[in-house]
Amino acid sequence: MVPLNPSADTDIELTLVMPCLNEAQTLGSCIDEALAAFAQSGIRGEVVIADNGSTDGSQAIATAHGARLVPVTARGYGNALRGGIEAARGRYIVMGDADASYDFAHLPRFIEPLRAGAELVMGNRFLGGVQPGAMPWKNRYIGNPVLSLMGRVLFRTPIGDFHCGLRGFSAEAYRRMDLRTTGMEFASEMVIKASLLGLRVVEVPTVLRPDGRGRPPHLRPWRDGWRHLRFMLLFSPRWLFLYPGLALLSLGLGAGAALLPGPLSVGRVTFDVHTLLFAATAVLVGFQAIAFAALSKRFAIRAGLRAPDQHFDRWMRAATLELGLIAGGALLLLGFGLSLAAVWSWQAHGFGNLVPSQTLRLAIPGSLLLTMGCETILMSFFLGVMRLDTRPNTASSDS
Known part of the structure; x- marks a missing residue:
């Protein structure tokens, strides 16, 4: 267990953790600002500098x-x-960058809600103010608003500034979140996990100042923005796979049922076997997306990226390899039967010229069922492979 609680010989309430990689120009002023906030507010606190291999003397400045x-x-x-959070001795932890862009005089704004029972306190730079030159226009008006909106929609969180780097949380909440990512996605995972676990999350206004360093920042807006977006989508298989899959499956089945008996005319437009082929494609892609939703959620739970879901675990326990083989076999038999019917129709014409609008109404659903049967069998085996790891995993109830 990570040593997040105060040690026996200390009585530290708040730990400020700053990640550091060559921050010699701004590190000292950030530490001084934080210690002054502790003294002025009567906070029993410490500043932890998590140095990630600086070569500019940041280590000596920190001490x-x-x-x-x-x-x-x-x-x-x-x-x-x-690394810094796991070394924290405080009951509460605040994390913030060491580039002088955040005002650590605002630390009391974060600890007060934590004392009142909040489990994650997010800073909101848009409520507190973004100073001129502090944030590129594409981040301020495109990146952050879009990503924050997606976070609110995908994970039903009220956070208005999803990627503010100044945030606080309790040691117990950090343990519960069980964060796993190691890169820039760490900040996104924290908010997502807090939302999925139903933690009490609040926002406080804070200010974003221009970066105080004399070099380009470590962040790359387009690359890191895509990484956050990708992570949010992969963390939400319901929106990425399940809902689009259900929509495609329903649309394809509806169109296919309407077109199987014969051509369908709507005004001057006639839909025939060509549309039936696209309907079958929609069914197939929708089926694959739904299967991916289940498999990706299964993986996320096993990897500790998502909290266990009892309803989903019951459904997954019912979806055994044997059941998948039976279902896949049934689809194969149906597809084989329709394919034989198409061949029989061809034989009735002496294996000569056919009327495509008739034969394809057997061949298209037949090939669709054959494909879905094969995919069901293969995905069942893949799910069986995922179940081979029988080591205990506290992040999942399915061991």
């Missing part, structure tokens, strides 16, 4: 200004934060 240095050898933003 000289009264911070506790925690070397973290595993590279990456998430790894640095994890």
